[in-house]
Amino acid sequence: MTAWMWTAAGAVWLGILTSVSPCLMATNVAAISFLARKVNRRRDVLLSSACYVIGQALAFVLLAMLIVSSLVSVPIISHALQKYMFRLLGPILILASLPLLNLLDVSLGSGRLKQWAQTWGSSGGLGAAALLGILFAMSFCPTTAALFFGSLIPLAVANESSFFLPLMYALGVALPATVFSILIAFAAHEIGRVFHKASQMEGWARRITGGVFLAVGLYFTLAYTLQLF
Amino acid sequence: MPGGFRADTMTTKRVIAAMLVVFALGSVGFMAVRESTQRETTVPLEPSKGVDPGPFPSVIIYFFDSDKECTTCSQLESYALETIQRDFAPELSSGKLQWRAINVDQPQNEHYVTEYGLYSKAVVVSRVENGQEMRWENLEDIWELVYDKPAYQEYIRANVKDFLGEAP
Numbered sequence: 001m002t003a004w005m006w007t008a009a010g011a012v013w014l015g016i017l018t019s020v021s022p023c024l025m026a027t028n029v030a031a032i033s034f035l036a037r038k039v040n041r042r043r044d045v046l047l048s049s050a051c052y053v054i055g056q057a058l059a060f061v062l063l064a065m066l067i068v069s070s071l072v073s074v075p076i077i078s079h080a081l082q083k084y085m086f087r088l089l090g091p092i093l094i095l096a097s098l099p100l101l102n103l104l105d106v107s108l109g110s111g112r113l114k115q116w117a118q119t120w121g122s123s124g125g126l127g128a129a130a131l132l133g134i135l136f137a138m139s140f141c142p143t144t145a146a147l148f149f150g151s152l153i154p155l156a157v158a159n160e161s162s163f164f165l166p167l168m169y170a171l172g173v174a175l176p177a178t179v180f181s182i183l184i185a186f187a188a189h190e191i192g193r194v195f196h197k198a199s200q201m202e203g204w205a206r207r208i209t210g211g212v213f214l215a216v217g218l219y220f221t222l223a224y225t226l227q228l229f
Numbered sequence: 230m231p232g233g234f235r236a237d238t239m240t241t242k243r244v245i246a247a248m249l250v251v252f253a254l255g256s257v258g259f260m261a262v263r264e265s266t267q268r269e270t271t272v273p274l275e276p277s278k279g280v281d282p283g284p285f286p287s288v289i290i291y292f293f294d295s296d297k298e299c300t301t302c303s304q305l306e307s308y309a310l311e312t313i314q315r316d317f318a319p320e321l322s323s324g325k326l327q328w329r330a331i332n333v334d335q336p337q338n339e340h341y342v343t344e345y346g347l348y349s350k351a352v353v354v355s356r357v358e359n360g361q362e363m364r365w366e367n368l369e370d371i372w373e374l375v376y377d378k379p380a381y382q383e384y385i386r387a388n389v390k391d392f393l394g395e396a397p
Contacts, residue, residue, distance in 0.1 A: 091253035
């Protein structure tokens, strides 16, 4: 194994350490429930997971490129992302839960917005998976900020790699959530098939995803946006 | 009556949706107003770096905290504070050594982020003489060593000793 491969493996490992950080537990649960919700359409689950990985990779690579090229200062961008992203994440997740819980389309009557809400809530949603990947990637907590800004960025600078190593890191970050979502979706589909409830499983999976988004969104809003506890 | 029940359900759903939208957007609005008010009204409570708190050379150990709590972060602070209180009690009581926990999410403390190049919670050791900061160091290895308490505490102890002008 060459030194370069060890470095790449190190970047993947930093990403895995990031994804299993306790502070990202809630966002990981939300991501897994979102990616796994289309239990009857395995192809859609795989595509959504791929889009989620692409979203995360895009966010981390772009951020690393901006830092390595000295367009943004590490302390300023790190502080801003840690301070504001979790504060905004709660309200965003609450709003995102509405179409998943069929609460938005009833309020919108008809038209393009309703159509969009239905697309986000049920079929398709690949763009939404990528957007979720970007959003969760940029939601740094102290531990993940230390891993990204304190370990990965120096590694990328030392190896003059503002693209490949952040890409490897993003794969490491996204790996656990995508693997779990694929396993859960496939297992849920098999359980539904065995009990002849496959068509009902997807409806429940969507409601569970909406419930998870709402619960995590309310918790983040009360804890970080309003700072009530 | 099924038609009436359906209409009632639709109305309930609309009310819940409206309440959640108002709550979500209202929370963002509240956060923005609070942030703006804090920035306008706060006066720096903590002296800027380099201000000597006493008449003699002193070492300040900063623990830079934020609003976001985590288990590892609590260990970063408690292990460091425990080391200082256990191994440097005379220096602490004489004022030669000072411990300061500062929340950089508060607007009056944000200047520390750029002054010390902070990217997460951090322990910074600073030596101050005659009101001038002579040198400082961000102890960046804390995030690697925090999972090994004795090694973490030795790292803190050695750096504080070094800054106090003693052999580590």
